[in-house]
Amino acid sequence: METLRQTLRNIAKRDMAQDSAHDLAHLDRVWTTSQRIAETEGGDLRVLIGAAYLHDLVNLPKDAPNRAQASRLAAEAAAPHLIALGFADAEIENTRHAIEAHSFSAGIEPETLEARILRDADRMDAIGAIGIARAFSVSGQLNRPIYHPDDPFAAGRTPDDRAYSLDHWPVKLLRLAEGMQTATGRAMAQGRVAAMHRFLTDIAGEIGSEPPQHWNTASC
Template sequence: MAGHFAPFTALAERLLPLSSPAGNDGSHDEGHILRVWRNAAAIQAGEGGDPRLIAAAVLLHDCVAVEKTSPQRAQASKLAAERAETILLAEGWSAADRAAVAHAVHAHSFSARVPIESLEAAIVQDADRLDAIGLIGVARCFYVAGRTGGGLFHPLDPMAEHRPLDDHAFALDHFETKLLRLADTFQTATGRRMAQRRTEALRQFRDAILSEI
């Protein structure tokens, strides 16, 4: 796996064992980290930024796990940022670089709502959000719903025309409450272009599944 993080293979070899907390969350596994890295590398190629800081932030952005159903969910990225600083201190990173990575880790989270203060943080946030939309976002959305006890969609009113949206109960509701709106939150021009394409894929999937049900 580490070889896919070139030119930061050595860094990935050291950080990957610390990057995914123990557990069975297949939506936040090493595959997720690799996809976020590929997204981040594509955005960085168009936007600039320090790729070393971006790589470390991507590798450590989910290094503390808090379940989506937990009341502490909004604290997950703060806890991950604190752990990332500790890990990078042991790696011998400077205080400035540790702080830059910690900020990117803290700010990547949708629920934390931390203002972006650097290009690197903007890239990491965009890269992570790209993995929540498009067809991989569809797969992750339904996976999380099943894992947390949610249903696919309301059997009689899938588009919530006569009921409140409830994305804890129904995966398809999450399209309307969050996923289809994410493109408006992207920080970089490159990320926004990528998000628009993936959002269109989300809409096409939603329309197709509605036509079937």
């Protein structure tokens, strides 16, 4: 399995357009989390490792107009590599589906255990401490301010995550735990979301504001 991992990692290193949020370290974390979930939930590890390392093989910018097509394009790009590595037809089909269904913007429902695990593992990387770091890194690349200077937590306005980094939290990030597909993923996600709420309390104190109680996952 380690030889396969290194081969897949080298393919991604060569072919994937990397940024600070979608790099080899992200792929390593998705694979590690996939294994943790699979320890309890089961799943085909060959399919999971193929999907973990090739799911961002086509990595389009967050503001690209065809962003929703990225996972389908990545699945297409992954297929020749999987064939060359000796994956069986059923393994290739399952790996491609997992890649296609992992994306938030694609809107494809996962139909296999491996697809559910990969989705959970990828979304887990968008929350918690690493998720906070990735979110601000991407916002910096897009030249977006951290928060609205007069209404940082959108108490009196509609959140706009194309304009402010923190607005992405209620729009998407704090909702991800609700959509976890496995029991293991849901349990892991709760701890990570709690870390994000602690951060929001800290940043609110530093900027002289009240924490955004309306941003809990039940009401945001």
